Amino acid sequence: MDVWDWVFDKEYELRDAGHDRLADLVDKMPGYVMDNDHEQVDAHIDEAIQLARELKQPWVEIFVRHWRLQSKVLHRQESKEMLREAVELLEFSHRPEHIDCPQSVCVVQDLAACYGVTDGPGYFKERMQVYEETLNRITPQWSCFTCLSVECISALCDIGDYEGALKKLDDIDRELEQCGENDPSAELETKRTLALVRMKKFDQAHRALDKINFEHEDPVFQLSILAYRALILAHEGKLQEAMLTLPAHTEITQNCELHAIWIEVVNMHSQHDKAILTTENLSACKRMLNLAEQRGANRTTLLMGALVSRMFNRSGDPHSAQKALDTMKRIQPLLRGDHGAAAIIDKVAAELSAEPT
């Protein structure tokens, strides 16, 4: 199903009825997210919801609330603040009078993504069950098939099952091909890239990214592609090139989903050249770490904290290194299951106790 058809029809309907403002908001909201213009989402969303309610347009309300979740959760990782909204929207969108709204399926992704951001490995089982169950309800012709598939792959990567992720990607490719959907998806290919990098298959990782037509992608995906390219290069040891490719931290302030990659690339570079650990870069790392903690991306906070602590230690700032370790310890009780957290914390603590590097 094309989940967009009704949206276009609805816009016409609203304009014909003289409700241009709501029609504009429906038209612009997805664009704000894809153009990485998240402040515009924040500025407009409440007005859009209010208008949708006033005009008794529940499908429109579901639509704009879904896009807020996409902005806040998938890109800005604000799972703590948005989890309640995701649950409420799930309930609202599945009421008998609203269930036919195509975006009610998208809302399932939003909910699962919230838990994924909170603690990917911790909620792996539940996420996989949700994805399998929902993917079975729809066909590859649905636009959300790709989105749900991406989350499924993310879940597999979160627990380190990269081979499983690649196998799943092959299955997804086959299903999409059978439906005539042959254009590569930036979201799927970046996930494929991640799995391939973790399996040290760097050439294949490059080829996965090469499949995407960079110029045709929305700004939010262009940043993603650059970040993943930099990740491959860093793992290949091409550190200078990696740093040149990596988006500047100022370009990705709102793209929290890329912060972990940014920190990983900078960390790898710093292992060979401490000069990269400038005040600016370290401040950016600290900011990203604090943001992840504030927003409830617990597992990510732990993993980023380890790298940030090491970088501070490497730069000769054990005090800040300790603070990063403290952040990890603070987060630990919030994790759902250990999944290696204790070992990571112990390792970082041991490194800090040893002689400074």
Place this chain on the structure above:
Amino acid sequence: METSGIHRTQVDLDGLLEVLSRNLYSTPIVVVRELIQNAHDACIRRRSESNWDDEPSIQVISNAHRNTLTITDNGSGLTRDEIVEFLATIGTGYTRKLRKSSLNQDAIGYFGLGFLTAYVVASKVEFITTSFQQPNQTSRFVSKGGKQYHLTTEAAENSVGSSVVLHLLDDHARLADSDYLHHLVSRYCCLLPMNVYVDDTKDPVNNTPIPWRQQADTSELRKHRISLDFAKLFDGQFEPIITIPIPYDENVKINGLIWIQDGSFYSNSDNRRVSAFIRHMHITDDAKELLPNWAGFAGCVIDSHCLVPTASRETIQKDDAYEIVRTHVRNTLIDALVKIAAERGATWRRLQSRHNQSLLGACLTDDQLFDEMHDVLELPTSAGDMTADEIVRRTAESKLTIAMEQKGGFEQLVAKSTGTPLVYGFRYAVMAFCRELVKHKGVSIRTLGGEDDASLFPVFTPNEELTRALSKHFAGIDAKLVISKFTPTSLPAIYVLDQDALLKHRLESDELDRAVGSATIALARSFTQNLQIEHEAYFYVNANNGLIKNFHQFSDEKQQLVAHSIVAITKLLSNDNLSGNDSDSVESMLEGLTTSLKSLAETG
């Protein structure tokens, strides 16, 4: 057999001319600009290389009858050798060399490509010129299409200067239309500091007073008028409320003017109008990126000496100089807005009435703007528009109380009755702005309909007798009884469902089980399972209300009837809060109310 070696790259002149003349420029009418620019540069050159102190002059003459367009100047002219080197050789920009060698920065041209535009619009191009270096000779250059040319030099016919005569193609005959030409030239050349005449006009077409070129002794009123007229000319759509001169800075090297539009449009509309000139020559009317993205209510004209045009000279290269200019324009605008807010009451009020909400949204995208303006921008409230400080001053708890719906429930009623201005969080950018106030300025907020509502109903402990009576007769309700004191006093009670409990009920409904997959519902329920729910609903009785205050003085029978009536009315009025599983239907509530009131009436 082919041998290896170094070879010379070939040039397909026909193809190159085709590309340069037909594809480089988006519209052939830029020929007017390019040729006027050449004329201007010729005058600059004559001044720079000789002791010439006459008034430079450029004339643009149209002849609709003969279908020609002629641009004449009294500048330096070219010698025969110079014609061959600079006019008949593509890419040799004399003006660029002049700027480099003589440090004369007044000349405009760059790429030596401008003359090519002539071949796009004309079947034949004539260039008649007398150079100041050889004033006794006049050369005539004639070309059809630019691939070949005919050049003669004879005894001087004219005084020093040049004329370019374009024999226009039929498709471009409009360039010989006087009115059209007048319009084009006045637009392209309005900042050119050299008189340009079109046809037989006595006055130069570029005689618009330029705000930043006014003499120091020009009166403030006149400067103000000139600036407003200038802004109006360039905006074309909106009147300006106020103009803001861009201060000249040696590092930035721009002159210009910003204006705020007097328009009423959606808060996030982008009506930026920016015209950019480089060295006084018009480049583009579409340079809106020079203003910040959030300034959708502003327009701007800039004249720069440091920006660099692209090869077509219709856009600007986005290099370091571009970023410096952008930053300077942005800082000028922010500084001006802050100053207007601080010093100019009536102007600021006019600006606010039109653009306050746009500025609220703008603050979300610009930290400096937020920092400098957060305390002067107004939030829409139930008591009118006011600043956050004003709102906080009017509340007992020093908080912003935010309503997320136009039609609110009892919480809004109670909040309003205390005189608390309710901030309309559902309006554009308001909620997000309030969140920024919380994050950066330590302001406290309360959102109605959330867990903070209990603070609207402070607990009150009356005397024992009243407490006993109320507890006895309100015991049957399916809610936690709380004796409180609140306004309005006319409200005897309020019934409020706990939102967490409501959500949990909905998630546990059979309906949802049928609609949502089991794994999904389990994930959603893992959220509600962690909610701390003490009571599913709260029944706040108001000890400020006459009926409640004196409740214990009624007979036992009357207490029961009054209690039933109050419960029925309150639940009726709260009906939109009731969950689907609540057993009281509207009809049964009305029945209960009727029975109670009937009994009350019959009771002595």
